[in-house]
Amino acid sequence: MTGPLITRPRDRYSADDLAFTHRHRHQGRSRWVNGKPAGATVCRYLLATWVLVVSAAYAARLCWKYLLSH
Amino acid sequence: MESLAQAALVWAITTAAAFGAGAVTAAVLKSRTATVAGALSQRLALGYGALGTALFWLGVAHRLGPEPIGCLLGAGVVAAAITAGSTIWRWHRAGLRLPAPRCRQRRPAAIAAWGGVAVILVAALPRALGPETEGDALCYHIELPKQFVRLGRLAFMPWTDQSLFPALTDLCFSVPLALLDGSPLLRLFPFTWGVALVLAVAELAATTGYRPHAALAALLIASAPIVTNHATVAYNDLPVALFGTWALIWLIRWMHCPTVCHAVLAGLFLGFAAATKLTGLAWALCLCATAIAVTAASRQLACRRRALGLVAALTVALLVAGPWYARAWYHTGNPFHPYFASLFPSAANIHDWRPVKPLPVSLTNPQILALPLLATLFPERFGGAGQQWGVVFLAFLPAALLIAARRRGGRLALAAAVLYTILWLAAKQNLRFLLPVLPIAVLWCVAGLDWLRSTNHPLARAAITGVLVVQLAAGLAAPLRRSLPYCAFLLGRQSLEEFLATHEPTYRVATWLAARVPPGMPVLTQEHRLFYFDRPLVREDALRRWLGYDSSSPALLAALESLGFRYILLARSLNHEVARYDQSLRERLRRAVDSFEPIGTMAFCSPGGDRRVYELFRFRASMDGRRSFLLRHPRWQLVKDGLRWFAHGYGGRAGSGSATACSRLAAAAEDTLRQAGGTACEAVADAGRSQSEPCHLRVLRPPVLALPHGRLRLRHVPGSSPGFRDGSGTTR
Numbered sequence: 001m002t003g004p005l006i007t008r009p010r011d012r013y014s015a016d017d018l019a020f021t022h023r024h025r026h027q028g029r030s031r032w033v034n035g036k037p038a039g040a041t042v043c044r045y046l047l048a049t050w051v052l053v054v055s056a057a058y059a060a061r062l063c064w065k066y067l068l069s070h
Numbered sequence: 071m072e073s074l075a076q077a078a079l080v081w082a083i084t085t086a087a088a089f090g091a092g093a094v095t096a097a098v099l100k101s102r103t104a105t106v107a108g109a110l111s112q113r114l115a116l117g118y119g120a121l122g123t124a125l126f127w128l129g130v131a132h133r134l135g136p137e138p139i140g141c142l143l144g145a146g147v148v149a150a151a152i153t154a155g156s157t158i159w160r161w162h163r164a165g166l167r168l169p170a171p172r173c174r175q176r177r178p179a180a181i182a183a184w185g186g187v188a189v190i191l192v193a194a195l196p197r198a199l200g201p202e203t204e205g206d207a208l209c210y211h212i213e214l215p216k217q218f219v220r221l222g223r224l225a226f227m228p229w230t231d232q233s234l235f236p237a238l239t240d241l242c243f244s245v246p247l248a249l250l251d252g253s254p255l256l257r258l259f260p261f262t263w264g265v266a267l268v269l270a271v272a273e274l275a276a277t278t279g280y281r282p283h284a285a286l287a288a289l290l291i292a293s294a295p296i297v298t299n300h301a302t303v304a305y306n307d308l309p310v311a312l313f314g315t316w317a318l319i320w321l322i323r324w325m326h327c328p329t330v331c332h333a334v335l336a337g338l339f340l341g342f343a344a345a346t347k348l349t350g351l352a353w354a355l356c357l358c359a360t361a362i363a364v365t366a367a368s369r370q371l372a373c374r375r376r377a378l379g380l381v382a383a384l385t386v387a388l389l390v391a392g393p394w395y396a397r398a399w400y401h402t403g404n405p406f407h408p409y410f411a412s413l414f415p416s417a418a419n420i421h422d423w424r425p426v427k428p429l430p431v432s433l434t435n436p437q438i439l440a441l442p443l444l445a446t447l448f449p450e451r452f453g454g455a456g457q458q459w460g461v462v463f464l465a466f467l468p469a470a471l472l473i474a475a476r477r478r479g480g481r482l483a484l485a486a487a488v489l490y491t492i493l494w495l496a497a498k499q500n501l502r503f504l505l506p507v508l509p510i511a512v513l514w515c516v517a518g519l520d521w522l523r524s525t526n527h528p529l530a531r532a533a534i535t536g537v538l539v540v541q542l543a544a545g546l547a548a549p550l551r552r553s554l555p556y557c558a559f560l561l562g563r564q565s566l567e568e569f570l571a572t573h574e575p576t577y578r579v580a581t582w583l584a585a586r587v588p589p590g591m592p593v594l595t596q597e598h599r600l601f602y603f604d605r606p607l608v609r610e611d612a613l614r615r616w617l618g619y620d621s622s623s624p625a626l627l628a629a630l631e632s633l634g635f636r637y638i639l640l641a642r643s644l645n646h647e648v649a650r651y652d653q654s655l656r657e658r659l660r661r662a663v664d665s666f667e668p669i670g671t672m673a674f675c676s677p678g679g680d681r682r683v684y685e686l687f688r689f690r691a692s693m694d695g696r697r698s699f700l701l702r703h704p705r706w707q708l709v710k711d712g713l714r715w716f717a718h719g720y721g722g723r724a725g726s727g728s729a730t731a732c733s734r735l736a737a738a739a740e741d742t743l744r745q746a747g748g749t750a751c752e753a754v755a756d757a758g759r760s761q762s763e764p765c766h767l768r769v770l771r772p773p774v775l776a777l778p779h780g781r782l783r784l785r786h787v788p789g790s791s792p793g794f795r796d797g798s799g800t801t802r
Contacts (some may be wrong), residue, residue, distance in 0.1 A: 044525045047518065048533035051465040054446075055537045058461035061447055062544060 077255035080246045087146020088117030093153040099331045108273025114266040115316050119342035122238035129224030136248045183285035187292045194549035197302040198261035200556035203574045207304040208599035215244040226401045229613040234407050236394040238345040239309040256304050264301025267312045268292045271509045277319050278479045283516045290512045293545025299456045307502045310350040313343035314506040321361050322479030333379035334386050341390025352493055353506040360486040430499045453500035462541040463511040469518025483510045577602045579684050582672045587637050592713050595639040596651045606716050611652040617705055631689045634713045644681040
């Protein structure tokens with residue numbers, strides 16, 4: 001008989017591991033690769049940072065133009 | 071209020087007729103939409119496009135009057151009734167059971183999003199119920215339909231620059247203008263188109279694979295300040311976006327399911343967009359080019375069915391929009407008159423068409439790379455604060471790459487948007503001309519929000535919350551702020567006349583002019599906003615561009631007088647940032663003071679700080695012996711003939727009363743404005759009816775400092791005509 005005897009995840013991982021894997025497989029992608037954030041995750045953080053900065057700049061400009069400058 | 075009720079009724083009947091025509095067209099072409107919102111929007115868009123096309127042919131056939139328009143509306147209402155009846159009959163046959171909802175239970179988020187859309191639209195509604203006061207609308211968007219209705223046909227008026235422009239949706243304004251006395255509630259039509267655009271974007275999101283986020287897409291486009299601004303102004307940029315969005319939707323569907331009906335629907339909407347505005351033609355060309363390129367790249371163009379569909383779409387678009395351009399070609403030899411004069415060399419091309427202004431950001435400037443940032447944070451450079459899109463479209467601009475990867479129409483939409491934006495960069499760089507791209511921008515925002523939401527990180531949650539709060543706050547504050555001045559009028563505390571006298575400078579000038587110029591007398595003027603004038607006014611700068619005359623010609627005034635003009639209305643703005651007038655005619659008059667006599671002057675400072683001086687002059691009757699050789703030119707003859715029926719539309723000619731020359735009235739009125747120091751005031755100066763009667767200056771609204779209530783008497787020196795030797799007056 002060749003090959004591994006244990007083939008299904010529930011026999012290899014703990015319940016927490018399975019829940020983590022299921023959650024992230026359900027999302028279709030992995031968050032961490034080799035202990036570092038995956039490329040898509042880095043892009044998401046970059047996008048979130050950009051969105052926050054631009055929103056803050058726009059809000060500051062509106063406040064200056066319509067509230068403080070009058 | 072009675073006129074408002076009548077106007078609301080006319081709008082309701084017109085919309086019902088359009089809806090009926092759209093429903094019949096959709097049924098004939100077997101169009102099925104993904105959402106209920108899309109079904110409503112498509113019927114409205116199809117119906118208004120069909121109504122504009124029918125009005126165009128009525129105008130070409132010289133039948134643009136109340137009776138034919140009434141028949142047209144009647145046919146539309148009958149179609150609506152038949153459609154509604156057949157729907158009810160189908161339900162009855164099915165045992166009075168409503169059709170099963172296509173979606174499962176609506177999510178609370180979608181309900182909240184539709185609620186947000188409703189709140190924003192309600193905030194914009196007061197402005198939509200007010201009278202029109204915006205510049206371009208009063209210059210030509212509603213002014214030309216008024217003239218067309220008055221003449222009963224789509225006439226070529228060489229003394230306006232825009233009478234040959236494609237104006238499909240502008241013609242819809244001719245319905246209330248023909249059926250009603252006055253012009254209230256014209257803005258309800260663009261408001262209807264705005265609602266249809268919001269619903270169409272929900273359908274676009276559903277078509278491109280974002281069906282769960284259709285309500286979010288509708289909320290995002292409704293929250294763009296430019297949409298609520300243009301939904302309450304009688305412009306035609308928003309209908310271009312509406313027709314362009316539907317053309318994109320049907321092109322995407324045609325690419326995945328190449329039926330003839332899909333191709334014909336795409337062609338109809340492409341034609342409507344091209345017949346609405348020249349930017350619509352540019353958008354239609356971009357969409358066609360991109361669709362051909364994408365189909366060819368996927369090696370599907372060789373398929374006979376696809377090639378036939380493409381030909382069908384282009385043929386339908388050409389049949390719908392072609393007559394508008396053929397009309398311009400017939401009159402001037404240039405189908406895009408007055409643009410592209412170098413491509414279509416013709417004797418009829420006008421001279422000196424709008425001096426070229428520098429672009430806000432030149433194409434060679436490195437700032438062009440930061441253009442989205444500049445256009446969002448400094449919209450004043452790109453057409454004004456009213457044209458701003460909001461922050462969410464810039465924030466999620468990087469997510470445009472996400473929709474490019476979508477199989478269903480993403481590449482087509484993005485490629486068309488990029489192509490059109492490149493054309494826009496080389497043109498005027500006004501954000502309102504970029505409106506057709508806005509629905510695609512909504513797609514990348516939805517894609518970005520969805521992508522960001524899939525990570526449960528606090529930073530992503532904060533970003534989504536922050537950008538939505540800022541966008542919705544700005545999107546709600548902008549229509550509220552614009553609606554505020556209309557509340558007193560809508561609550562009945564201010565009459566229509568009082569509102570217009572306060573908010574529209576040309577309304578009070580029109581009233582002042584009507585008391586001094588007899589009906590039917592052509593007036594040469596520097597004013598551009600002509601809608602509220604009840605006299606046949608001709609813009610001097612447009613006439614000069616058409617005739618190409620030299621304003622320094624000594625025989626010019628005699629030639630203008632023999633064209634039929636008897637009066638000249640000069641306008642001058644003391645603060646040029648508000649309004650700017652071409653002063654060539656004033657310079658010419660200054661050199662030929664003995665050829666005309668001043669009648670009166672009006673000067674005012676509006677509550678917004680707009681300070682203007684208007685002066686009215688009358689040609690002397692002694693110029694008949696100095697007829698100019700210019701009149702032999704065919705263009706001059708064309709204008710002379712045209713002015714005859716133009717003036718006839720305003721009533722018969724009447725003899726003018728005698729007027730005594732007076733001078734320095736303008737200077738006195740201008741001094742009044744200066745002393746008022748920017749406070750709202752109004753001063754009217756009239757020449758006396760006889761030589762012995764002194765001229766007087768009345769200060770009508772005086773928080774004026776040096777000239778309190780009373781008359782400024784000016785000493786008249788006989789024999790020194792025109793004018794007074796001494797302008798210093800006494801007040802009492």
